[in-house]
Amino acid sequence: MENEKNSIVKCPNCGQEALKEDMFQEGDLFICEECYLDIHQKIKACDPWGVHSKTVLRKRAGQEGTEGLTDLQKRIYDLIVSRNGATSAEIIQELKISPNELQNQIAILRHCELLKGQDRDGVVYVVPW
Numbered sequence: 001m002e003n004e005k006n007s008i009v010k011c012p013n014c015g016q017e018a019l020k021e022d023m024f025q026e027g028d029l030f031i032c033e034e035c036y037l038d039i040h041q042k043i044k045a046c047d048p049w050g051v052h053s054k055t056v057l058r059k060r061a062g063q064e065g066t067e068g069l070t071d072l073q074k075r076i077y078d079l080i081v082s083r084n085g086a087t088s089a090e091i092i093q094e095l096k097i098s099p100n101e102l103q104n105q106i107a108i109l110r111h112c113e114l115l116k117g118q119d120r121d122g123v124v125y126v127v128p129w
């Protein structure tokens with residue numbers, strides 16, 4: 001574990017190398033603090049991974065609406081679409097992610113106008129936009 005913690009990771013966004021413990025985890029990736037802040041400030045642009053990653057993801061995604069999303073964001077989006085809405089608790093259980101992580105991802109997806117919150121008899125569901 002000591003090794004793992006002290007390993008050097010290259011930020012996939014800017015190429016800068018940093019200690020893994022100083023990086024922020026975003027889905028399956030570790031990115032540097034600079035890029036993390038940058039990304040979360042640029043959420044409105046709906047381009048969370050910048051031009052380079054977007055090109056990579058575009059090859060896999062094939063769907064215009066979800067173009068440029070990370071795999072995790074796509075999984076959340078697909079889950080919600082397939083059920084026509086789900087609660088945060090259901091998504092967390094289904095995808096085995098932390099509430100914090102989910103909150104981040106939902107924020108991005110909301111800014112991309114893919115998902116939104118909806119009150120159903122006092123229970124908040126995440127539903128397709």
Ligand SMILES: [Zn+2]
Nearest residue numbers: 011014032035
């Ligand atoms: Zn970076």
